[in-house]
Amino acid sequence: MWLPIVGLLIGIAFGLYSNVTIPPEYMHYLSIAVLAALDTLFGGLRAHLQSNFDITVFVSGFFFNTLLAGGLAFLGIYLGIDLYLAAIFAFGVRLFNNMAIIRRILFHRLSSGKQQDI
Amino acid sequence: MGKKICPVTLMMTGICIVIGFMIAIQFQTNQDYQYTDTRDMNEIRVSLQRERERSEFLLQEISKHDQLLYEYEMSMNREDRITDIMEQELERLRKIGGFEDIVEEGFVIRITSVEGEKWQDMHSLLIYDEDLRFVVNELNAYGAKAIAINNQRLMSTSAIRNVGDKILVNTVPIQPPYEIKVIGEHSILIPALKLAGIEQYFMVANYEVSFEVEDEIRVPGFRQRVQLHHMEPVKEESE
Numbered sequence: 001m002w003l004p005i006v007g008l009l010i011g012i013a014f015g016l017y018s019n020v021t022i023p024p025e026y027m028h029y030l031s032i033a034v035l036a037a038l039d040t041l042f043g044g045l046r047a048h049l050q051s052n053f054d055i056t057v058f059v060s061g062f063f064f065n066t067l068l069a070g071g072l073a074f075l076g077i078y079l080g081i082d083l084y085l086a087a088i089f090a091f092g093v094r095l096f097n098n099m100a101i102i103r104r105i106l107f108h109r110l111s112s113g114k115q116q117d118i
Numbered sequence: 119m120g121k122k123i124c125p126v127t128l129m130m131t132g133i134c135i136v137i138g139f140m141i142a143i144q145f146q147t148n149q150d151y152q153y154t155d156t157r158d159m160n161e162i163r164v165s166l167q168r169e170r171e172r173s174e175f176l177l178q179e180i181s182k183h184d185q186l187l188y189e190y191e192m193s194m195n196r197e198d199r200i201t202d203i204m205e206q207e208l209e210r211l212r213k214i215g216g217f218e219d220i221v222e223e224g225f226v227i228r229i230t231s232v233e234g235e236k237w238q239d240m241h242s243l244l245i246y247d248e249d250l251r252f253v254v255n256e257l258n259a260y261g262a263k264a265i266a267i268n269n270q271r272l273m274s275t276s277a278i279r280n281v282g283d284k285i286l287v288n289t290v291p292i293q294p295p296y297e298i299k300v301i302g303e304h305s306i307l308i309p310a311l312k313l314a315g316i317e318q319y320f321m322v323a324n325y326e327v328s329f330e331v332e333d334e335i336r337v338p339g340f341r342q343r344v345q346l347h348h349m350e351p352v353k354e355e356s357e
Contacts, residue, residue, distance in 0.1 A: 011138020
C-alpha cells in the first residue's frame with residue numbers, strides 16, 4: 001500500500017526536479033491525461049480491494065484511457081466542441097465513485113477488525 | 119513492510135511514478151502561466167486616471183523645484199551677472215536663429231554646368247527652385263546645422279522660389295554656379311545626398327555636382343531684417 005504512494009512522490013519529485021515544462025497549448029491534453037491516469041489508478045485500487053484485479057486490464061486501461069482522453073480533447077478542438085469536458089466529466093464521476101467504494105471497503109475492513117495487507 | 123512485493127504493487131508503483139511525473143509537469147506549466155488582468159474597463163480607466171493624476175502631481179513638483187533652483191541661482195548671481203547671462207542667452211538664440219556667422223566643420227556643394235553644351239544658352243534656367251529645395255530638404259533631414267546657398271543663409275522662414283528666370287533665396291536673386299555651404303557631419307550628409315541620387319538628379323539637367331570638405335567653413339548669418347506680422351512678445355504678468 002505504501003509503495004505506490006512512495007512512487008507517486010518519487011514521480012512528483014522527479015518531475016519538479018527535471019524542470020520539464022510543456023507548451024501551454026498542450027496543457028489541456030496533459031490535464032486530461034492526468035485525470036485519466038488517476039481514474040485508472042483508483043479503479044485498480046478498488047478492483048484490488050474487491051480482489052478482482054486483473055493486471056492486463058489495469059495496464060491496458062491506463063494507457064488506453066489516457067490516449068483516448070487525449071484524442072478526444074484533440075478531436076474536440078478541431079470540431080469546435082469542448083469534448084474534453086466530456087472526458088473530465090466521465091473520469092471525475094468515475095473517480096468519485098471509485099473513491100466512495102474504496103472508502104466503504106476500508107471502513108468495512110476496519111470495523112470488522114481484520115486488516116488485510118495490500 | 120518485510121513482505122514480498124507482489125507484481126501488482128510494482129505495477130501500481132510504476133504507474134504512480136508516471137502519474138506523479140505528469141502532475142508535476144502540469145503543475146510547473148501552470149506556474150508559468152502569466153497573471154491575467156481580470157479588471158474590467160471601468161476599473162482600468164479609474165486606475166489610469168489615478169496614475170495620470172499622480173504623474174501630473176509629480177510634474178508639478180518637478181517644475182516647482184526647478185523654479186526654486188532657478189530662483190536660488192538668480193539670487194546668488196548679482197545684477198550685473200544677470201545681464202551677462204541674458205546677453206549670452208541672446209547670443210545663443212541669435213546663433214540658433216541664424217543671425218550670426220558660424221565657422222565650423224562642414225563642406226561645400228558646388229553645382230556647376232557642364233561646359234561645351236550649346237543648347238544650354240537657349241535655356242538659361244535649367245535648375246529650378248524645387249531642385250535646390252530637394253537638396254536643402256535632404257540636408258535638413260540628415261541633420262545639417264546651417265545651410266547657405268550662394269552665401270544666402272537659410273532660416274526657418276527662408277523661401278526658395280522661381281521668379282521669372284531667376285531663383286530667389288530670401289528674396290535675393292542668385293545665379294549659377296550654385297554653391298551650397300553646409301555645416302554638419304560630412305561623413306553622414308554627403309553619403310546621404312549621394313544615396314538620394316543628387317548626382318544623377320543634376321546630371322539630367324547637364325549640371326555636375328562636386329563636394330569639398332573643409333575643416334573650417336564660414337556660413338554667413340542672415341543679414342536682412344525680419345518682419346514678424348502676427349507675433350507679439352508675451353507680456354509677463356507681474357506677480
